[in-house]
Amino acid sequence: MATDTLWVSRVSLEQRLAIDATLVAPAGSITVLLGPNGAGKSTLLKALAGIEPARVQASLGGHDLMALPAAERRAALYYLPQLGGNQAALSVHEAVLLSLKTLYPGRLSDEDLARVMAALAAMGLEALAGRRLASLSGGQYQRVAIAQALVRRPRVLMLDEPTSALDLHQQLRVLEWLRREADAGRTVLVALHDLNLAARFADHCWLLKDGRCQVAGEAEACLTAEHLERLFAVRLAVETGSDARPRIQALGL
Ligand SMILES: Nc1ncnc2c1ncn2[C@@H]1O[C@H](COP(=O)(O)OP(=O)(O)OP(=O)(O)O)[C@@H](O)[C@H]1O
Numbered sequence: 001m002a003t004d005t006l007w008v009s010r011v012s013l014e015q016r017l018a019i020d021a022t023l024v025a026p027a028g029s030i031t032v033l034l035g036p037n038g039a040g041k042s043t044l045l046k047a048l049a050g051i052e053p054a055r056v057q058a059s060l061g062g063h064d065l066m067a068l069p070a071a072e073r074r075a076a077l078y079y080l081p082q083l084g085g086n087q088a089a090l091s092v093h094e095a096v097l098l099s100l101k102t103l104y105p106g107r108l109s110d111e112d113l114a115r116v117m118a119a120l121a122a123m124g125l126e127a128l129a130g131r132r133l134a135s136l137s138g139g140q141y142q143r144v145a146i147a148q149a150l151v152r153r154p155r156v157l158m159l160d161e162p163t164s165a166l167d168l169h170q171q172l173r174v175l176e177w178l179r180r181e182a183d184a185g186r187t188v189l190v191a192l193h194d195l196n197l198a199a200r201f202a203d204h205c206w207l208l209k210d211g212r213c214q215v216a217g218e219a220e221a222c223l224t225a226e227h228l229e230r231l232f233a234v235r236l237a238v239e240t241g242s243d244a245r246p247r248i249q250a251l252g253l
Pocket residue numbers: 016035036037038039040041042043044
């Protein structure tokens with residue numbers, strides 16, 4: 001797994017995406033996609049997962065991504081969409097189990113059940129395991145969706161705004177879980193709107209706007225006032241915190 005670095009050199013899709021730059025999401029680190037609404041973050045993640053019919057030049061672990069059969073590619077690069085869902089009749093436990101069994105159909109093993117329990121525990125969902133999805137709050141539902149991603153153990157985890165509905169405690173829980181996944185060698189690619197969450201956890205960044213990459217590279221080189229002001233069309237102050245990570249404050253439009 002330590003070799004699962006994702007290299008992207010070109011992605012294009014109609015008028016929506018025209019990436020022509022070397023983007024790297026190194027194995028063992030967290031890469032954060034940043035950009036304003038409509039920048040193309042979700043489209044890029046979906047294009048990489050093979051969900052959007054884009055022209056893609058990319059490699060995973062040194063192998064051409066496009067050479068992977070479609071099902072294998074979707075299993076290798078798991079895309080967790082923005083909040084939403086249509087499995088309301090399932091229980092929390094069933095929903096996470098279903099995610100695993102969609103990947104590995106067949107009889108349930110003890111290992112499957114252990115993986116499901118570990119995913120529920122990682123998201124603090126044990127007490128909700130028997131609840132119907134329809135009865136959950138937005139943030140509880142979002143944690144189930146993340147557990148559905150976790151249980152599959154993909155080579156590349158691609159999460160689209162996974163903290164948008166979460167309280168502060170749960171935001172940190174998710175990002176700290178992503179940090180542990182990255183520390184274990186996994187490739188993590190996550191779209192975030194919260195700049196300070198990004199600043200705290202990003203190792204690398206891809207800054208997108210109007211379907212193009214503006215800047216990409218190590219987080220500290222990307223998360224500057226100059227780059228972020230241009231990206232979001234706001235005035236910002238960026239200071240360095242005691243942990244040497246940037247602290248970003250919006251000053252106005
Ligand atoms: N299925 C689609 N068909 C046509 N255009 C689409 C489709 N999905 C998205 N778009 C357009 O592509 C552009 C990029 O959208 P995308 O969802 O990738 O942006 P985003 O950066 O993820 O934005 P947000 O921060 O708002 O989630 C937008 O202009 C959007 O309207």
